[in-house]
Amino acid sequence: xxxxxxxxxxxxxxxxxxxxxxxxxxxxxxxxxxxxxxxxxxxxxxxxxxxxxxxxxxxxxxxxxxxxxxxxxxxxxxxxxxxxxxxxxxxxxxxxxxxxxxxxxxxxxxxxxxxxxxxxxxxxxxxxxxxxxxxxxxxxxxxxxxxxxxxxxxxxxxxxxxxxxxxxxxxxxxxxxxxxxxxxxxxxxxxxxxxxxxxxxxxxxxxxxxxxxxxxxxxxxxxxxxxxxxxxxxxxxxxxxxxxxxxxxxxxxxxxxxxxxxxxxxxxxxxxxxxxxxxxxxxxxxxxxxxxxxxxxxxxxxxxxxxxxxxxxxxxxxxxxxxxxxxxxxxxxxxxxxxxxxxxxxxxxxxxxxxx
Numbered sequence: 001x002x003x004x005x006x007x008x009x010x011x012x013x014x015x016x017x018x019x020x021x022x023x024x025x026x027x028x029x030x031x032x033x034x035x036x037x038x039x040x041x042x043x044x045x046x047x048x049x050x051x052x053x054x055x056x057x058x059x060x061x062x063x064x065x066x067x068x069x070x071x072x073x074x075x076x077x078x079x080x081x082x083x084x085x086x087x088x089x090x091x092x093x094x095x096x097x098x099x100x101x102x103x104x105x106x107x108x109x110x111x112x113x114x115x116x117x118x119x120x121x122x123x124x125x126x127x128x129x130x131x132x133x134x135x136x137x138x139x140x141x142x143x144x145x146x147x148x149x150x151x152x153x154x155x156x157x158x159x160x161x162x163x164x165x166x167x168x169x170x171x172x173x174x175x176x177x178x179x180x181x182x183x184x185x186x187x188x189x190x191x192x193x194x195x196x197x198x199x200x201x202x203x204x205x206x207x208x209x210x211x212x213x214x215x216x217x218x219x220x221x222x223x224x225x226x227x228x229x230x231x232x233x234x235x236x237x238x239x240x241x242x243x244x245x246x247x248x249x250x251x252x253x254x255x256x257x258x259x260x261x262x263x264x265x266x267x268x269x270x271x272x273x274x275x276x277x278x279x280x281x282x283x284x285x286x287x288x289x290x291x292x293x294x295x296x297x298x299x300x301x302x303x304x305x306x307x308x309x310x311x312x313x314x315x316x317x318x319x320x321x322x323x324x325x326x327x328x329x330x331x332x333x334x335x336x337x338x339x340x341x342x343x344x345x346x347x348x349x350x351x352x353x354x355x356x
Contacts, residue, residue, distance in 0.1 A: 004124075015105045018213070022130065026130075028308055032106045050198055062187075067183045067251050083186035099122065099126060100122070102130065125203045149161050230297060296318075
């Protein structure tokens with residue numbers, strides 16, 4: 001069976017598209033491009049569909065963990081490969097495939113550093129279909145795939161393998177190790193079989209990112225409106241378009257917290273985030289919330305994370321409908337504590353209902 005091999009153009013499109021779909025997090029496109037230049041350019045990056053994976057295959061989730069602002073400043077090299085090697089060593093398993101934990105300009109391609117180094121294919125799927133700030137906010141957790149053991153590593157020879165069956169506790173421990181490593185670490189977790197993976201992922205997320213990135217690139221090349229092109233590809237909803245007028249941000253506990261204000265066509269649009277965008281308000285009326293996506297792109301077609309947004313930018317904020325796997329009670333519950341920590345006490349309201 002012939003498998004898809006990603007070339008340089010496809011990889012760059014994935015970075016751009018996944019940055020947009022990352023809902024404000026998942027790594028800056030600049031960081032993604034550093035990973036591409038250092039680890040992926042000119043390499044054979046094999047991508048397989050969910051259906052191509054054997055039921056008895058061994059799979060590991062590969063990602064980077066840390067504060068986006070730190071990641072943007074420091075870049076990336078061997079952290080994820082080091083964590084992958086550490087987990088293989090400790091659990092004495094040879095993994096057959098790697099898979100992203102989330103969609104983002106950095107974390108959609110982080111597993112591909114293992115593909116490039118070890119020749120292990122990346123699966124075209126992930127655990128969220130968006131970016132998420134904490135380990136328990138994934139389909140892997142919701143579907144009962146054990147998070148333990150989890151390996152973390154820096155870019156030297158420091159690594160740790162943690163055991164904690166509770167995903168919330170593993171998030172605390174992994175975040176503490178990441179903080180000790182300078183707010184940035186490679187992380188490898190959720191050892192699973194192909195059969196388990198097929199029940200616990202959102203499929204085709206890498207391909208979707210590539211399609212969005214291609215739409216942006218082609219619109220810009222043709223002198224067309226990239227915002228309109230993206231809206232069509234993702235079947236999105238334009239929440240607002242205008243100039244960024246204010247940003248309040250704080251980094252604590254390994255996370256970036258903040259609020260972005262946008263003067264949007266006679267209204268004030270505000271986006272509240274914890275690494276990723278959690279809530280969007282138009283003149284204090286809620287218009288979008290997790291797990292639905294709240295995504296940034298500049299008027300001239302540059303997708304943004306919260307680490308990239310600056311005052312004075314002309315941006316469009318686009319809402320996207322969450323995959324059906326998220327639209328269950330357990331899908332909202334994993335976000336509840338984060339939402340309460342930033343002041344929201346209500347339940348989940350679908351984006352289409354908020355914008356009738």
